[in-house]
Amino acid sequence: MSHVEHPATDTAPVDQLLPVRTSERIASLDVLRGVSLQGILLLNITAFGLVFEAYDDPTVQGGAEGLDLVVWIINNMFFEGTMRAMFSMLFGVGMVLMTMRMEKRGGGIEIADIYYRRTILLILFGMFHAYFLLWVGDILYAYGLFGLLLFPLRKFKPNQLIVGAALLTLMGVTFEYYQYKKNIKNFHLYEQAKTYSSPSDVPPEIQQGSEAWETFVGKKKPEPEEIQRNVDKMHGSYISMVLALASDNRMMQTVYNYTYNPFDVLPMMLLGIALYRLRVVTAKLRIRAYLTMAAIGYAIGLSINYYETMLLINSNFAVQALAQAGVTYHLGRIALAFGHIGAVMIFCKLPIMNLLKRSLAAVGKMTLTNYVMDSVICGILFTGVGFSLYGQLQRHELFYIAICIWIFKMIASPLWLKFFLFGPLEWLWRSLTYMNIQPIKKEVNQR
Numbered sequence: 310m311s312h313v314e315h316p317a318t319d320t321a322p323v324d325q326l327l328p329v330r331t332s333e334r335i336a337s338l339d340v341l342r343g344v345s346l347q348g349i350l351l352l353n354i355t356a357f358g359l360v361f362e363a364y365d366d367p368t369v370q371g372g373a374e375g376l377d378l379v380v381w382i383i384n385n386m387f388f389e390g391t392m393r394a395m396f397s398m399l400f401g402v403g404m405v406l407m408t409m410r411m412e413k414r415g416g417g418i419e420i421a422d423i424y425y426r427r428t429i430l431l432i433l434f435g436m437f438h439a440y441f442l443l444w445v446g447d448i449l450y451a452y453g454l455f456g457l458l459l460f461p462l463r464k465f466k467p468n469q470l471i472v473g474a475a476l477l478t479l480m481g482v483t484f485e486y487y488q489y490k491k492n493i494k495n496f497h498l499y500e501q502a503k504t505y506s507s508p509s510d511v512p513p514e515i516q517q518g519s520e521a522w523e524t525f526v527g528k529k530k531p532e533p534e535e536i537q538r539n540v541d542k543m544h545g546s547y548i549s550m551v552l553a554l555a556s557d558n559r560m561m562q563t564v565y566n567y568t569y570n571p572f573d574v575l576p577m578m579l580l581g582i583a584l585y586r587l588r589v590v591t592a593k594l595r596i597r598a599y600l601t602m603a604a605i606g607y608a609i610g611l612s613i614n615y616y617e618t619m620l621l622i623n624s625n626f627a628v629q630a631l632a633q634a635g636v637t638y639h640l641g642r643i644a645l646a647f648g649h650i651g652a653v654m655i656f657c658k659l660p661i662m663n664l665l666k667r668s669l670a671a672v673g674k675m676t677l678t679n680y681v682m683d684s685v686i687c688g689i690l691f692t693g694v695g696f697s698l699y700g701q702l703q704r705h706e707l708f709y710i711a712i713c714i715w716i717f718k719m720i721a722s723p724l725w726l727k728f729f730l731f732g733p734l735e736w737l738w739r740s741l742t743y744m745n746i747q748p749i750k751k752e753v754n755q756r
Contacts, residue, residue, distance in 0.1 A: 336657065337590065341673065345393075345399065347672065351384055353683065355704065365631060366626045366631060367626070376703075376704075385614060391642045391645040391646045393448070398577050401582040405582050421460060423742060432453030452574065459582075470579045470583035470586075474583070477571065481576075484572060489632045499523065530628065543691065544692070547693070577643075592654045596658055600655065602648070606647030610643075610647070617634040620634055668719040671726050672718050674722070674726060676732075679722065727751075730751055731749055
């Protein structure tokens with residue numbers, strides 16, 4: 310890279326705007342990243358190992374009784390949506406830390422160059438992850454896409470960011486309520502259509518609503534033949550899976566991104582920036598403040614999640630209940646995320662279980678590598694390129710696999726970081742972002 314002389318009043322050379330140093334890292338953020346990433350796997354393992362519809366509805370596949378139901382309850386009560394909320398918050402925090410660090414080093418307009426190059430690279434990583442590593446549930450593309458909007462918001466005050474996050478969340482709740490009312494209206498039209506003696510006697514409006522409900526039910530509770538087709542698809546060759554999943558990936562990266570993620574991902578990014586500016590996620594507040602945060606978050610979040618959980622169980626996962634549970638979904642997951650953050654910050658401040666803290670922090674320092682590694686490991690275990698376990702295991706057995714992957718990451722990550730500065734994908738991301746090969750090996754005196 311060429312070096313250009315700058316006058317004292319000019320901005321810093323780009324080659325001085327280096328990636329974060331180990332000494333600059335905030336330990337509590339790394340622990341929180343590690344916790345959220347591990348929690349995400351508990352949810353994703355279901356989508357890795359079972360058909361998509363089984364993610365919300367255990368009666369579709371994977372078991373809805375005994376241990377299988379217990380695992381579903383644990384996930385729905387404590388992890389569903391909440392881990393992704395925390396993960397999204399931390400992405401927002403990472404953006405602010407990166408730009409603030411470069412501004413302190415004298416950076417100017419080149420900060421935007423570096424930031425947008427980093428974010429566009431994340432979009433490309435997400436596309437590769439989804440299409441070629443076969444993970445339809447990829448979040449990197451969405452983070453890159455909505456990350457493009459964050460740069461102009463980086464200096465907003467916490468109260469402005471919180472208001473923005475609240476408004477977006479309210480829009481999401483309103484959208485879910487609208488969808489629920491629309492679906493229930495179609496359900497009533499479906500029930501009404503059954504009262505006619507002949508299909509030809511059904512009025513067009515009622516017939517249209519009835520067909521819309523049947524289509525919705527078919528998406529939520531596919532027939533056994535459709536389930537088997539999906540299982541066979543995931544047991545095919547690598548090329549056949551790439552082609553078969555391409556349409557799902559296009560839907561997730563277009564329709565889903567523009568109808569759902571603006572109310573899921575973006576508000577959490579804004580909230581994460583606000584929590585960083587308020588020193589919440591840096592473990593700088595008193596333990597009493599975090600106890601209050603955890604108590605209120607858990608009281609609200611677990612109450613809402615309990616309501617949703619019992620609504621589904623008591624209805625035997627009826628489609629009407631599945632639609633209704635979505636209305637309060639955002640409120641429960643955000644409140645519970647606050648509870649988890651409060652608990653993790655208390656854990657970080659207390660002088661206990663330091664080995665566990667270091668392991669979780671190491672997982673968090675290698676977030677990108679570990680997130681993609683989950684897909685590689687699960688691709689080998691579940692798809693036709695490996696052991697073809699897709700659709701073959703019960704929900705509780707998938708839970709055991711997730712815990713084994715947890716343990717592997719918590720052992721492998723500290724070992725890797727003993728000899729290297731970054732995870733391999735973090736190193737690649739940094740090198741491409743700064744357009745300069747970054748050092749990766751630790752010097753002997755750094756170990």
